[in-house]
Amino acid sequence: MKFIVDNWMLILIALSSGAMLAWPLVRGANTGSLTAQGAVQLINRERAVVVDVREPEEFAAGHVTGAKNVPLAQLEEKLTATVKNKTVPLLMVCASGARAQRAVATAKKLGYDKAQAVAGGLKSWKEANLPVEKA
Template identity: 60%
Template sequence: MNFILDNWYLIFLAVASGALLLVPTLKGGMAGGVTAAEAVQLINREKAVLIDVCEPQEYAAGHVKGARNVPLAQLQERLPQVAKNKAVPVIMVCAKGARSVRAAAVARALGYEKAQSLSGGLAAWRAASLPVEKA
């Protein structure tokens, strides 16, 4: 108990730094994801494939131009049909970034080593003034 009272500032510092590490997660972006600008570079330079893991009605309301819709629940079955070349980068997109992180993990488990999620999702894509289309 004396340690806690004598070193309260160290405990506060540890808790504060831990909270700062959680901020990107709470905002929807995750470590290991790509920004909208990085995604554009991957598309242009390495012919990256965009996979929107939203539900069909969300996809129809608006999605990244050129993205293919494969709902997260169907990803394991349908990803090999949509992205045949496992050496090409695959960028997972969802509304805010949380589902796409799970989708990228599923894709990596299927052998897509260059699978990544779009940090911030469609919201970040729109914020960067990049093209969005409706189905």
């Protein structure tokens, strides 16, 4: 007991650092994030549809081959017209993954239960040396 009282600050630091290390694992457990390689498998095996939620100028500069561009601000209005089949896996992509996570929530609200975000966005796609095309 004396050890705990004398070293309470070190124990607090150890617990805090452990919590910070575990936070990404806890936070990422239910986000629906998917690696670039996992996305390729879904595209090949289940004919997943890639939806790029970046702005048209960003999309034109380079995007996942075969992706459809539906900017995040217009997702609720245009997604059902762009991707009619709600049973296929829907892969959301943006520059780094942040907008794609918000897009997944919107897509699920619209009935796309298999919507997932590609973790790291187009950046991780390029880092995995996967094909990118320009409009």
